[in-house]
Amino acid sequence: MTVIRANGIEIDYEDHGPADGPAVLLVMGLGAQLVRWPMAMVDGLVAHGYRVIRFDNRDVGLSTKFDHAGVPGIVWTAIQKRCGLTPVVPYTLTDMAQDAVGLLDALSIPRAHVVGASMGGMIAQLMAARWPDRVETLTSIMSTTGRADCSRPTMRTTALLLRHPRSDDVEAIVAHGTMAGRAVGGRFPMEDAFMAERIRSETLRNRCPTGFLRQMAAIIADGDRTERLRRITAPTLVIHGSDDPLVPVAGGRETARAIPGARLLEIEGMGHTLPPQVIPQIVDAIAAHARALPPVARAA
Template sequence: MPETTANSITLHYEDHGDPANTPILLVMGLGAQMTLWPIELVEALVERGFRVIRYDNRDIGLSQKMDGAKVPGMVRHMIMRRIGFRPAVPYTLADMAADGIGLLDALDIARAHVVGASMGGMIAQLMAVNHPERLLSLTSIMSTTGNPRLPAAERAAIRALTARPASLEEEALVEHGLRVAGAIGSPGYRPDPERLRARVQENVRRSVYPAGLPRQMAAIIDDGDRRARLAEVKVPTLVLHGEADPLVRPEGGRDTAAAIPGARLKTIPGWGHDLPAELVDELADAIAEHAATAA
């Protein structure tokens, strides 16, 4: 797998499709490797005429780790942020956005359609805020604005995401991954159990690095409310969100679309906080149509 230095960080990435085609950069979410972008979705976008790049964010997967960097306690950090104090964090979402732009630099790509999911949607939003000249379009998937007044995630989803696995043995990690998938996944699109287990196992064997998740969470908390910044975005924007998302509630998608001038919102019944195989073509069509409109 290729790797490169971007924004002084070593990033692992994959580059699919004809290099002459218009690029799409896929940005994944909290504690999630780039392989959570289903290869079927990558291939569907390639079939629709795009060059598709996915990569591991810093502190996850095969990209560079910030070993030993300390973070504030999550509850304390959230309280301090809400009263206007910003504890020091190892890195920010803006730094992670600059990583993605640095990857485009390394690949000699002047402009790209940027598609981000969950935390990746927040990172993509900041690419549009801080680097608008590099984006052809923005697609924010199952993400939000940081608005503190929005409904919180369902408790079962938060408990599953923040729980520690019983051990770092492979079977315990796979079972933990299956519990997370069950808690945040789409009630209307339940995956085949054997196929899901195989994918979770593949990701576990690729990389396990729990220490990165709290640092990425600290970056999310540190970034706060993005609505004022998003109000200045002029990049053509599509917001995709599941109507059954238990982790980032549908209000997060609606708030994102309301915050960005001219943004279009598409919601899908039964869709939770994952990328189900049954929705691959619908999502690929939506992204491709938006990219064509923005071109």
């Protein structure tokens, strides 16, 4: 793992595969560290000849934290947005997209195949919309347009997302994370022991619950990206699970409708995780998409 300075912050990243291979940039989701990208997925893309880069977003993992910015009120941020006001948040999703572009700059990568999951999909979408010359292809996984009525999580899932353990006890954090993972896993639930070990290693690597809240505020403040998505010219693949309770499949379908020429791959039974059972299918789909570079359909 290496730390690099980009866009005024320090970004922790890993670089796998051939240095001269086409670059794949993996952008992770809300509160999740780079290690949440399964190594089976990284290794699978490397086996296809790609140079794979995964990194910690700001406010998570080993990248720069924004504790000095305070903790935004999530409910108040949501109320402001719903009332048509512009919430004041520590940073925006566009700032996070600029971090990713800055990482590409620092690594002297002119263009990359950008793959984002959940919030990472939102960041990847903004990269493609605002920096089209930097995105060779876009893959948006289990993400959405941000339109409030197209992809609401279930109330149980929302409660689990917001109910973080109050203590810093590692085993309490592991127990809560395992329960939450089971709730969003769809029909491919990971084994509790596997999830527990993953959450324990992530917690010991770094834990920043206030960063989670600042990232959530950035998601709320960004709002509906539909019109911005219509400007995307990069060939786009949208991947979504049929059983996702956190970002229901309607969000993926809406994303594919909004982006010109986008293709939609729905994976039956997949929830809001990247379980081992679906990794080969996702790897093959991304590799085929990156190789094909299909033309973008334009509306008449």
